[in-house]
Amino acid sequence: MMHSTDVLVVGGGGTGTGIARDLAMRGVDVTLVDRGGLGIGTTGRSHGLLHSGARYAEADEAGARECIVENEILREIAGACIRDTGGYFIRLEDDDPDYFEEKYEACLDYEIPAERIPVEQAREAVPDLADDVAEVMEVPDGVIYPSRLVAATAADAREHGATILPDAPVTDLLKDDERVIGAAVDHDVGKIHADHVVNATGAWAGQLGDMAGVDVEMKPTRGVMICQEYEGLGTVLNRARDPDDGDIVIPHADEVILGTTSVEVDDPDEYEEADWEVERTIEECAAIFPPAADAPETRTYWGVRPLYAPEEAETGGARGISRGFFVLDHDERDGVGGFTSVVGGKLTTHRMMAEAAADAIAERLGVDEPCRTADEQLYAHDDPATLDALVEEFDIDGPADADVVGRAQ
Structure with a gap:
């Protein structure tokens, strides 16, 4: 069976669903x-x-x-997919005060609202902070519920005419000479012909690139997250030091998530889940938030970062690789037409990544409609029960917000 579409997006995470939404809003099939x-x-x-x-x-x-920029946009468009907690950057007595000062000044320079607050003010909000806190900076961090965000974005894309097919694995890309013209898709979907194919597969982008005959130089790294019982933390906690293992504590309703490590992996599907990562993350997070040392664990999971690292961009170790994003036009780059990869980035910037990719693809297709995704709220953004029903419909089963999704009244 052959299906046809203007653009085939491979990958249904934040960026892929964001691209589908963006292009569909521009009238692209x-x-x-x-x-x-x-x-x-x-x-x-x-x-x-x-x-x-x-x-x-x-x-x-x-x-x-x-x-x-994207933090402020998501707060406007994503509703119940976001929890506005605020965040603290915490310097302990043994941490470098110059690093704290440099971060604070940079925030002011880049118009990130940042305010030094008295340690006792922070301790009133978070009574279980460590005893040796030396300085605290307040910033507008928050929490994303990824399952709801993806569900809302995919549903919004569908409302604008996109076709969303979960459980439809690509087994090969179709080519005509030096052009990608579609994909062979398993689970009774068949072949999908497309004027343009987008590789939004994240850490797996190199594998899909191989199917197209192009080299997408990914260097995925794994990181552990430990979920613990703890009720009442209302603020994201960050350690004010060079990024390292175990320096973030994320609040949920009656849990916290501790993170994370950064270890290179060869295969984003097959990698070790090492006990030392769990132990180190707990130990380091407990340095700023002592209850983490012995709070009951509810679940532990690993994620794999989609780091893009061509040889000339490597800067020394996995934590030195840019967290920026890149839109790779494989026609210009490799002489393979009809194929674009979107790599790198962060969940916070997924909408911006999607806009950049959609702009490039729309230009290729001769579509003049501008991006509107920053100005229009997501489907069912303010209806947690509907969002959670969409999570189930799209077969989203991510552990990051498993304690939140399905609890809407």
């Missing part, structure tokens, strides 16, 4: 496929931090500026 339920790769296995940009401010100006 879009089909999205994913090999399993939507959002169960990197997106659904993230720590769910809505970045303010402060984490990157002293080292990555572009990334910091992107995060604060």
Whole structure:
């Protein structure tokens, strides 16, 4: 069986569903496929931090500026997919005060709202902070519920005419000479012919690139998240030091998520889940939030970051690889037409990534309609019960917000 579409998006995480929504809103006929339920790769296995940009401010100006812009947009369009918690960056007595100062000044330079607050004020909000807290900076971090976000974005794409096909794995890409013209899709879908194919498969982008005969140089890294019982934390906690293992604590309703490590993996489907990562993450998070040392664990999961690392871009170790995103036009880059890859990035910037990709593809297709995704709210954004029903419909089973989804009254 042969289906036809203007654009075939492969990958149903935050970026892939965002591209489908963006293009559909411009009047493009879009089909999205994913090999399993939507959002169960990197997106659904993230720590769910809505970045303010402060984490990157002293080292990555572009990334910091992107995060604060998208942070504000998501708060406007995503409703119950977001929890507005605010965040603290916490310097312990043994941490470098110059690093804290550099981060604070960079936040001000990049228009990230940041305020030094008295330690006792922070301790009133979070009574279980460590005893040796030396300085605290407040920033507009928040929490993303990835399953709801993907469900709302996919449903919005569908409302604008897109076809969304979970559980539709691509087995091969179809080519005509040096052009990708579609994909062979399993589970009784058949062949899908497309004027343009988008590789939005995240950490798996190199594998889909291989099917097209192009080299997408991914360097995925795994990171562990530990969910613990703890009721009452209302603020994201970040350690104010060079990014390292175990420096983020994310609040949920009656749980916290501790994260994370960064270890290179060869295969994003097959990798070790090492006990030392769990132990180190708990130990390091407990340095700023002592209850983490012995709070009961509810679930532990690993996610794989879709880091793009061509040889010339590597800067020394997995944590040195840029968290920025890249839109790769394989016609210009490799002489393979009809194929674009979107790689790198963060969940916070998924909409911006989708806009950049959609702009490039629309230009290729001769579509003049502008992007509207920053200005229109997501489908059912303010209706948690409907969002959770959509999570079930799209077979989204990510562990990042398993304690939240399905609890809407």
